[in-house]
Amino acid sequence: MHWADVMAERLGRRGPRHIVATGITPSGEFHIGHIREILTGDMIVRAAKHAGLEAELVFVVDNADPLRKVYPFLDESYSQLIGHQLGAIPAPDAEGKPDWNRFEQDGWTYGDHFLAPFLDALAQLGVRPRLLPNLQAYRSGQFASAAKYACDNPDEIREIIERVSGRELPAGWFPWQPLDAKGNLDGVKVTGYDYPLVHFVDAEGTRGSSDITKGDGKLPWRLDWPAKWGINAITCEPFGKDHGAAGGSYATGKELSVLFGHEPPEPLTYEWISLRGQGAMSSSAGNTVGPVEALQLVPPEILRFLVANTKPKKAIEFDTGMGLVKLADEFERSSGRDFESELKDEGLSRRQRVQVEDVQAAVRLSSVVDGSTTHATSSTFRHLALLAQVKHGDEEVLSAITTEDGDAKDVLLDRLRRMRTWIASSHFPDELRVVLLDEPSPDALNALSPTQQPLVAALKEALLHVTWDEQGITDAMKSVAGLDGVGMRDVYRAAYASLMGLEKGPRLAPILANCKKVEILGLLEKSANHVLQ
């Protein structure tokens, strides 16, 4: 059974109505790693609906979290805002400086700045979660009850965290982090509690009080999370493997949640997505691929397929080169399969059956619109990559792909558009680039058989007088093959060796038709001379 269906089944045992939560801190640019969090949640929701349950996806925006440090993409002036909440400070402008104007006039915050493009990407992926900005939840007093329980019973809370995580909390630890008069969470020491006020001394020694019912502060992360489960009636939440480890925040949250009066959500831990050859993604190292960037290269269904077709506990290596071609082609093949008739085969072993069912589920979860079927185009990604380089306009590419299915045209055009972006980018693999040689390649020519070598000169002769278009070039090739028992195979071997330095390659005629006749003939001539020596 597909992992999403397994979760749905588990949820079904728990009850008929579900809220699946995801959450991310908008501290910097979002990357495709974050996509896994949201898509995992989205797929659970879909599977739950498919199983006849009521389900909704929510996205907690953790904009009550403080700015941790001045990231490389920020101006040094952000140092005065460290410790301030992401939903309460200005967004960086083009130079990385705090944009105070926009902050004061439109209330445009740091969190909004990074969230907006991510939401666009999600919309393209067909995911529209209900947003739950955390800072606003604090300010409107939603955390009051959980915060009161925690502040009333700090020893009980402390005991749970220390026992479950196996760590010792510092002497002055208190289950509420007050905000000082300037809006800073760092360096504030709690000195007393008198509901609803938590008294404190800030880093500069100034005294003050924080009202826990008004969001003049926040719960520490380990309490903040389980409190949110209760407030929003969360029944299921996927989270990264960091939270999932024993002693981690889910383990403590599970117990705290019960104290706050809510049954902890059904967990699902997932692995990270890393970039191929570059290890884990990190904004500070600059080795990220953003969801927006990824979607410029590849259609949303394929990104969904990547997540849907990999079990959550498997690490994903995102590869923007050949790996992307393989992924896309696998999706194409899979979505073109007739699963129903495959499953009718009585001869399938249990394992084979499960395999077919899982791919079927993955394909279903990959469609951007739930319930719609994704059209398989009759062309693989690899083939399209070729056509896009060789043909000129969109129409020319389309006419090279024979499609009987009328409405697949939009799909193809959309794919072509992304393909062109990909080809123009540095991600496009050299292996797929169509490159004609400037000078003959001795190695490739020497590798030709004695029958094939003379064909280089013969090709040159044949091409000399033809009309320089696809038909003419193809005819010339055939005429060479017609000579004493030489097959088309040999002709093309000779052509690829002399023109591209390869043993085999893409369709030659369209490529040559787009090149200058003189240059091609020149290259063939030089190659022929090399062969003679």
Next chain:
RNA sequence: GGGCCUGUAGCUUAGUCAGGUAGAGCGACGGACUCUUAAUCCGUCGGUCGCGGGUUCGAACCCCGUCAGGCCCGCCA
């Protein structure tokens, strides 16, 4: 130090919860399309299931140990 996850064909992996002759896809190789060959179709090859023990009639799967990689037990997600 304590704990969790991962390790199966050249590559990506299914199967581990409920033990019953190891399943796919890609690649490679071979063939067919009388034809462009990175297009399409068919076929073949390829696995001591990280390693060592144990339980069992039977172990990829359960138990113990061990190796390798990642993560948590500070902050933060």
